[in-house]
Amino acid sequence: MTMRRTPWWQYMIAALAGCLLGVGVAKLSDSLQFDMLGAPVAVSVVMLVMGLVVLALAIQVHTYARTDPKKRTRRLDPERAVNTLILSKALGLAAAFLLGWYGVQLVVALPHGEAPYYASAIRECAIAAAVSLIDMIIGIISEWFCQLPPDEGPENPKIKEHQRQQRQLARGGVAKRS
Template sequence: MKSRMSVIKFRWLLVIALVAALLGWLVTVLANRAGLPTPVLPYSALITLALVIVLVVILGVRVRRWRNGNHEKDLSPILAARTLILAQASAYAGAIILGWHFGALVDALTTTFYGASISVLGAPVALMLGSLAMVAAGIIVERFCRIPPEDGADSAAGSA
């Protein structure tokens, strides 16, 4: 039986982000009503996001170079598969972080409308931008890991 990895579905990324946004908004409202701080990641999380993005891109470029014919260094098929899985995981994780912070941003916008400090908008916006970069890196590296179809494979299969 042939196993095939599925590609990232943009609809799923959108659904995940929307569900996370709803949960983020709901938890933020409940936390603020209870007098707790807004549940968003600190600015230092941007460093972690950046490190994940750099790691995904470095591994993806290595797979892409090998795929495009640079066979000076061997590439383990396991490493290529793990790179693909890491790229997909970073895209989905980025969608969750994006959605959560969008929900927190919606609540923060309503509180700033009623006179709260505008500084509460900084962390959600910064983390949304970082998570968008993480989603983009995951999608791009997933495309790096695709094996192009062989020219003769389709014609040979059709004639047989």
């Protein structure tokens, strides 16, 4: 199974979707006098802790993948590695969406900053947007950490070199010995 890195444009689409939904909710909340601006600081703390947990898991996968197989002291469950990759992708995309959501709320609240409610909402949205940006970066880095080197399958550079040498020998050429 081959997993591909999340392309940059998917993060942009997620952020744009968050912006569009944020604008729609902001307009709706203005017309209905129903406030949905801001996020409690506890939400930002939970988001940051979740990002750090995903980063810690990705570092474990990265350390295992980069360690020489002869020097490994324990085995990493492949399912855990795949789940860490999935968490990394989900964290990056969800954080991009939330960055758009809180960013738009911040922009909508800025003109009303002199009112105490909006001043509080601006502070909360700024914190939540910053944490969302941090989580998006953590998701992208964690996804990169979860890249595994090719095994002894057909994608391994050693196997490709061996196949090239075999073709060269079959044509009557001289191949170097490894």
